[in-house]
Amino acid sequence: MISDKVLVVFSGGQDSTTCLYWAKKHFREVFALTFIYGQKHVREVEVAANIAQAAGVHFDTMDISFVSHLGRNSLTDTSLPMDEAIPEGGMFPNTFVPGRNLFFMSVAAVYARERGIFHLITGVSQTDYSGYPDCRDSFMKSLNVTLDLAMGEQFSIHTPLMWRDKADTWALADELGVLDIVRNETLTCYNGIPGDGCGTCPACKLRRRGLEEYLARKH
Numbered sequence: 001m002i003s004d005k006v007l008v009v010f011s012g013g014q015d016s017t018t019c020l021y022w023a024k025k026h027f028r029e030v031f032a033l034t035f036i037y038g039q040k041h042v043r044e045v046e047v048a049a050n051i052a053q054a055a056g057v058h059f060d061t062m063d064i065s066f067v068s069h070l071g072r073n074s075l076t077d078t079s080l081p082m083d084e085a086i087p088e089g090g091m092f093p094n095t096f097v098p099g100r101n102l103f104f105m106s107v108a109a110v111y112a113r114e115r116g117i118f119h120l121i122t123g124v125s126q127t128d129y130s131g132y133p134d135c136r137d138s139f140m141k142s143l144n145v146t147l148d149l150a151m152g153e154q155f156s157i158h159t160p161l162m163w164r165d166k167a168d169t170w171a172l173a174d175e176l177g178v179l180d181i182v183r184n185e186t187l188t189c190y191n192g193i194p195g196d197g198c199g200t201c202p203a204c205k206l207r208r209r210g211l212e213e214y215l216a217r218k219h
């Protein structure tokens, strides 16, 4: 699939960086869009800008901070300790930002349309989705239809990681020849530490488990 232009919803983390390089392989011109939504670590944006520059893709940011004022979650509210799993009696861990992917993809689609871009990439995965409903394949397919109807266009939302767990995502990075870049330059850690991170937050644990599993499989 060699197509024209594509927009990657890009956070500078492991998943979206792998998607960025997947995009470079499959599309002629790549745009990376990073959202500022009140996340605790503005450092994320710097990390994203650096990765995009090194990858030689267009980079832009969009401030949608209103998303964090709509609901309470531990990614944007420092007074809340982070859940590691779905709490008893609850539906989602408190790292869930309600509506995040809905807003991300909707803003991305309008941004893309203005530039004649109709391919969108997001690094969501149903396999490792931690119970987030907006990471599910059914949601992305439904949203694709909604965006088409909303704007009278034909968008294609690509989700290269949808059926990959973290180990498979490391495998894809390796396949694309960017395992070291993804390992050393990206920021996935909830405590804002790049590369291998703090090692103790839920994101670091998931990431490390995946890497160890992939490296064990490789040897």
Ligand code: ZN
Pocket (backbone or CB within 6 Å): 188, 189, 190, 191, 192, 193, 197, 198, 199, 200, 201, 202, 203, 204, 205
């Ligand atoms: Zn961490």
